Every structure is written in C-alpha cells, then in structure tokens.
Amino acid sequence: KAGVTQTPRYxxxxxxxxxxxxxxxxxxxxxxxxxxxxxxxxxxxxxxxFSETQRNKGNFPGRFSGRQFSNSRxxxxxxxxxxxxxxxxLCASSLVASGGGTDTQYFGPGTRLTVL
Amino acid sequence: xxxVEQNSGPLSVPEGAIASLNCTYSDRxxxxxxxxxxxxxxxxxxxMFIYSNGDKEDGRFTxxxxxxxxxxxxxxxxxxxxxxxxxxxxxxxDQAGTALIFGKGTTLSVSS
Numbered sequence: 001k002a003g004v005t006q007t008p009r010y011x012x013x014x015x016x017x018x019x020x021x022x023x024x025x026x027x028x029x030x031x032x033x034x035x036x037x038x039x040x041x042x043x044x045x046x047x048x049x050f051s052e053t054q055r056n057k058g059n060f061p062g063r064f065s066g067r068q069f070s071n072s073r074x075x076x077x078x079x080x081x082x083x084x085x086x087x088x089x090l091c092a093s094s095l096v097a098s099g100g101g102t103d104t105q106y107f108g109p110g111t112r113l114t115v116l
Numbered sequence: 117x118x119x120v121e122q123n124s125g126p127l128s129v130p131e132g133a134i135a136s137l138n139c140t141y142s143d144r145x146x147x148x149x150x151x152x153x154x155x156x157x158x159x160x161x162x163x164m165f166i167y168s169n170g171d172k173e174d175g176r177f178t179x180x181x182x183x184x185x186x187x188x189x190x191x192x193x194x195x196x197x198x199x200x201x202x203x204x205x206x207x208x209x210d211q212a213g214t215a216l217i218f219g220k221g222t223t224l225s226v227s228s
Contacts, residue, residue: 033215043160043204045215056215090159092216104150105216107159 001027004093004108012114018079021111025072025093032074033105034066037088046089049074050096078113086115118143122205122219131228135192139205139219142186146207149181149188150216154202163190163203195226 005024013019025032034046045058049068066076072093078085089112092105119142129135137151148167152160166172166179166188178191188207192199202221208214 035216035218042220043206043216043218045217048215058215088159104162104165106162107152110159 004091004106006089006091006108006111008111009109010112010114012116013081014116015081015083017081018077019081019113020075020077021089021091021113023074023076023091023093023108025074025091026106029093029095029106030072031094031096031103032068032072033092033094034074034076035090035092036060037090037110038086043090046076081115083115086113088112118146118207118217120205120207120217120219122203122222124220125223126225127222128225128227129195131195131197131226133195133226135195135199135224135226137190137192137203137205137222137224139188139190140186141188141205141207141217143207143209143217144183144186145209146186146217148208149179150206150208151177151179151190152204152206153199154204154221156201160204192224195224197226197228200224200226 031050033048037043048056052068063079068074088110090110091108094103094105121140150165151163154160166181172179176193180189204221205219206216
C-alpha cells in the first residue's frame with residue numbers, strides 16, 4: 001500500500017506571497033493532520049480534517065488554513081508568508097475507523113518551505 | 117498547556133548497548149503514546165505505540181508506560197549505528213480528532 005504523499009517536496013517563496021501544499025493520505029485513511037516542524041519549536045499541530053470537516057485546530061494564525069476533499073486528499077494554504085513560516089510541513093494520515101483516539105498517524109515526507 | 121518533555125541529549129551509547137529514552141507528559145487525560153524516529157532531513161517514522169500501563173516489546177524495542185507517574189520510555193537493546201537519529205515522543209487524548217502533542221525529541225548517537 002502506498003504511503004502518504006506530499007507535493008511539492010521543496011518550495012521557495014518570498015515574503016507576502018501565498019502557498020498551497022498538497023497531501024494524499026494512505027488509501028482508506030480518512031483523517032489528515034498537518035504539522036509544522038522547526039528547529040526551535042519542534043513539531044506543532046496545525047489542524048486535522050476528517051470527512052471534509054476540520055475537527056481540531058492548533059494555535060496558529062488565520063493565515064494558515066486547510067481543506068479536505070471527498071477523496072480525503074487535503075491541502076493547506078498559507079497566505080501573506082512571513083520569514084518565520086520557513087519550516088518543514090508534515091502531513092499525517094490515520095484510519096479513524098471509529099473516531100477514537102487510538103488511531104496511529106503515519107507521516108508523509110514533508111514539504112520544505114523556505115521564505116526569503 | 118499540554119506539554120511533553122524529553123531530554124534533548126545527545127545521548128551517546130556504544131554499539132551493542134541499551135539506549136534508554138525518557139518522556140514525561142502533563143495531561144493526565146492522555147490515552148495513547150507513540151514513539152517516532154526521525155533521521156536528519158527525513159520525516160518521522162513510527163516505531164511503536166502503547167496504550168496500557170506496563171511494557172510492550174517489538175523486536176529490539178520496548179516501550180514502557182506508567183500513567184500514574186505520567187512517564188513513558190523507550191528502550192533500544194543491542195543498539196546499532198543505524199539507530200542514530202532523533203526520537204520523538206508523542207501523546208494523544210482519547211477524543212476523536214485530538215492532536216498528537218510532540219516532545220522536542222532526544223538525539224541518539226550510537227558509536228561503532
């Protein structure tokens with residue numbers, strides 16, 4: 001079974017631009033979570049989508065948004081990019097057969113975003 | 117503020133030794149506990165998860181959970197140079213949609 005895929009793998013943008021990142025979960029997985037990883041802050045939760053609905057959101061500004069499509073693929077968007085948005089953006093998918101908290105999350109390879 | 121604490125290391129052990137990685141968490145409502153391994157420049161890879169108090173073994177890896185002490189650990193037996201990586205502890209509540217809360221990771225270095 002193919003793993004989680006993310007596109008693009010690398011991205012360079014300038015301040016003020018916006019960016020859209022894409023994530024395709026493992027086949028059959030219905031939940032997609034997004035994380036930001038930086039050397040200083042580690043892995044931080046952005047948001048989680050299940051059945052096209054955002055179920056949970058981390059403590060990030062409104063410039064960060066996302067959505068999920070009917071095929072479970074997800075996108076996240078960052079508007080008005082700032083230098084501090086430079087990070088590895090990771091997507092993780094989980095099965096969520098019953099909606100319980102024990103579902104295991106599997107990570108994609110990430111998108112490395114550099115903001116100049 | 118839910119927190120997960122790990123000793124950042126680096127933890128250095130010789131090849132063949134046991135590496136012990138520790139993690140404490142603040143939220144008593146946490147129900148699921150995960151260990152991920154992350155090589156430099158790569159994404160986190162799941163090693164194992166544990167839900168119940170006690171030990172859980174998987175090959176050279178053993179996870180230990182003590183909910184009363186809010187403590188989870190990972191033991192790596194017969195450590196190999198290929199085990200050199202950053203190990204991330206993550207905890208999760210029992211509600212649907214709750215996020216994984218990660219520690220900042222412990223860097224393990226296994227010398228040959």
